[in-house]
Amino acid sequence: MELSKSEAIDRVIESAVKDQAEKAPGLRQVHAKSHGCVWGKFTIAENIPENLRIGIFRKVKTYPIWVRFSNASGSISQGQLQSDKLPDGRGMAIKLMQVEGKKVLGLSKARKTLYLSTIRFSSCAMLKATSDWHKPLRVL
Structure with missing residues (x-):
């Protein structure tokens, strides 16, 4: 039976939610392991x-930005996050500062975050196809 988008x-x-309840508190659901945070400028061509x-x-326009590099896995073994030697998705989040206009979340801060990952989820069909095995991938 095919799942609806809502299902x-x-x-x-x-x-x-279940995964977070079973893990130690304080970790992100995904991309829990940071590798660096840098600041710079993002210019719209x-x-x-x-x-x-x-x-x-x-x-x-040119925006000031913060960039955060990370590993996708939040898996913990013996109190440690997964080793970087193991294959995993890599992520890069770009937070644009001083963004004007209405915010989706209604927050007053002038910022926008762009999330980039080596794992591709480009459609609802992909979401449906992977909803049963999202936990091993640790991707939302």
Whole structure:
């Protein structure tokens, strides 16, 4: 039986909540192991095609940013996070500062975070297909 989009989302949330309850408190669900945090500048290019000029990409602008590099796994063994020697997804989160406009979460802070990962989840079909095995991947 194929899951609806709502059922697939509920299943992933259920699994994530259960997983967090079984783990030591204080760890992120995914990308728990940070490898570095750097600051810099993120400049929106002039040559972005008109049909892609949406949201923060609407106008040429330079934002101050924070970048966080991480491993996907939050697995703990003998009190340690998974070794970097093991294959795993890698992540990079880019937090743009001084972003103008209405915020999705209603927060007053002027920021936007872009999450990048080596594991691709590009559609609802992928979410449905992976909702049963999200726990081993540790991906939401």
